[in-house]
Amino acid sequence: MAASQLKQRVLIIDDQKSNLKILSDILRDEVELILAQDGEQGIRKATEFAPDLILLDVVMPGIDGFEVIRQLKQDPSTYLIPVIFITSLNDVAHEEQGLLLGACDYINKPFHAAVVMARVKLHLQLARQRLMLEQLANIDPLTAVANRRKYQEVLDRQWRDACRKRSCLSLVMVDVDNFKMYNDHYGHAAGDRVLQQVALTLAAELRRPYDFIARYGGEEFVIILPDTPADDSFRIIEGCRAAILQLQIPHQATGGCLSISAGGYSCWPEQPDESISAFALKQADDLLYQAKRQGKNRVLWTTAAIEIQG
Numbered sequence: 001m002a003a004s005q006l007k008q009r010v011l012i013i014d015d016q017k018s019n020l021k022i023l024s025d026i027l028r029d030e031v032e033l034i035l036a037q038d039g040e041q042g043i044r045k046a047t048e049f050a051p052d053l054i055l056l057d058v059v060m061p062g063i064d065g066f067e068v069i070r071q072l073k074q075d076p077s078t079y080l081i082p083v084i085f086i087t088s089l090n091d092v093a094h095e096e097q098g099l100l101l102g103a104c105d106y107i108n109k110p111f112h113a114a115v116v117m118a119r120v121k122l123h124l125q126l127a128r129q130r131l132m133l134e135q136l137a138n139i140d141p142l143t144a145v146a147n148r149r150k151y152q153e154v155l156d157r158q159w160r161d162a163c164r165k166r167s168c169l170s171l172v173m174v175d176v177d178n179f180k181m182y183n184d185h186y187g188h189a190a191g192d193r194v195l196q197q198v199a200l201t202l203a204a205e206l207r208r209p210y211d212f213i214a215r216y217g218g219e220e221f222v223i224i225l226p227d228t229p230a231d232d233s234f235r236i237i238e239g240c241r242a243a244i245l246q247l248q249i250p251h252q253a254t255g256g257c258l259s260i261s262a263g264g265y266s267c268w269p270e271q272p273d274e275s276i277s278a279f280a281l282k283q284a285d286d287l288l289y290q291a292k293r294q295g296k297n298r299v300l301w302t303t304a305a306i307e308i309q310g
């Protein structure tokens with residue numbers, strides 16, 4: 001089913017069961033509902049289920065709605081979720097406070113079904129559009145894999161995870177061999193089609209959910225293999241190299257078939273520091289350069305301690 005056809009998720013946080021029931025009855029057919037009966041539970045469910053929209057009661061025992069939204073806006077995993085306040089506090093000062101804290105709208109009690117529905121639909125539509133824009137901003141238009149901007153974001157996250165788990169993370173730079181000659185011989189449009197094929201083939205070789213590929217620029221791709229031992233990572237990239245060769249794309253200018261070279265670097269990150277992760281990528285890039293100098297169509301790999309050559 002296309003993402004646009006999936007039901008969006010709405011989390012309702014209200015301490016009154018009767019309100020939860022009224023709102024559920026209004027929204028049930030249109031959205032997937034998640035219910036929470038106090039602020040703490042609401043925050044937990046917002047983190048766990050990543051809803052597309054939150055309806056938040058203001059007056060609740062324990063932490064009130066204002067404190068809930070404050071906490072949601074401080075957490076990177078929830079701060080983008082739109083929040084509509086639902087309240088019987090009909091004065092302007094409270095409404096202003098809610099909006100200043102980052103709420104996108106206000107619905108007053110008692111509820112009018114048509115108004116609730118209209119406002120929820122409007123904010124869900126805006127949320128969907130924002131998600132689509134975000135996805136477009138992260139994708140390379142030619143090859144449809146992630147772009148360099150997304151690479152940096154994913155690397156930062158996976159580097160932090162690897163620090164926490166003390167696990168092995170590999171960074172790989174991949175480059176199409178003799179691509180200038182390919183363009184010169186077959187034309188730029190044919191070169192574009194080859195880049196698309198290469199991206200598709202590399203992506204298909206990465207089978208684990210957190211393996212990641214991005215187009216780094218031109219005919220270069222970058223791959224992140226988190227939580228994978230160095231020798232397995234090397235084998236995966238060797239598999240990529242073999243898969244590109246198996247495409248048997250003729251490259252008459254070289255008298256053979258199109259190939260790739262790669263440089264890989266495996267490490268065990270200890271500090272979430274961008275200059276260290278940039279250094280790791282530089283190691284991979286230096287090995288790619290060596291692979292080119294040693295004759296191309298090969299993968300060179302290094303870890304802090306060992307060097308493997310293919």
Ligand SMILES: Nc1nc2c(ncn2[C@@H]2O[C@H](COP(=O)(O)OP(=O)(O)OP(=O)(O)O)[C@@H](O)[C@H]2O)c(=O)[nH]1
Nearest residue numbers: 175176177178179180181183188191192218219292
């Ligand atoms: N068709 C096409 N070509 C591109 C694209 N981006 C970069 N290129 C071309 O890729 C070529 C890369 O050339 P070089 O950096 O000299 O590398 P190479 O010819 O592959 O040589 P080696 O890396 O030594 O194997 C240049 O001619 C770029 O114009 C693109 O999006 N489409």
